[in-house]
Amino acid sequence: MSRWLPALLLTAALALPAPAQTQDPPNKETAKPAIPPNTFFRGQTSSQYLAAEQLIGAKVTNKDGQTIGTISDLIIGSGDKIDGVLLSVGGVLGVGDKKIGVRLGALKLSRTDGKLAVSLPGASKEMLGAVPAYEKASTTLKK
Secondary structure, three states: OOHHHHHHHHHHHHHHHOOOOOOOOOOOOOOOOOOOOOOOOOOOOOOOOOOHHOOOOOOOEEOOOOEEEEEEEEEEEEOOEEEEEEEEEOOOOOOOOOEEEEHHHHOOEEOOOOOOEOOOOOHHHHHHHOOOOOOOEEEOOOO
């Protein structure tokens, strides 16, 4: 019988179900995805401003301090750099206005009382009236 005992024990062990190994599912709250470096901003620095807050909608003045228009959009060029702005001129409360393109280098940006001040020093209302309206491209960018 001693010859059969190891075989009997082995058969019994194989016949019994093995205890289940349980693993805790990964906690989704503690597992953080990898964030690539140099991709995201954590917050605004003192040398940065947000276009929607400070630039778009800003009144543009001439050298005499007269308001000559309002920035309505940004013109983005090759390399995704800001080439200029769309300046809404003429009209009353946006009715009858004309949009003209102004190169960024022609604008003078400065800080006054913590606010961004934008001017187009050499402009007059008459000159801006003579500038042709900005024409949008007939094709759209492909996504």
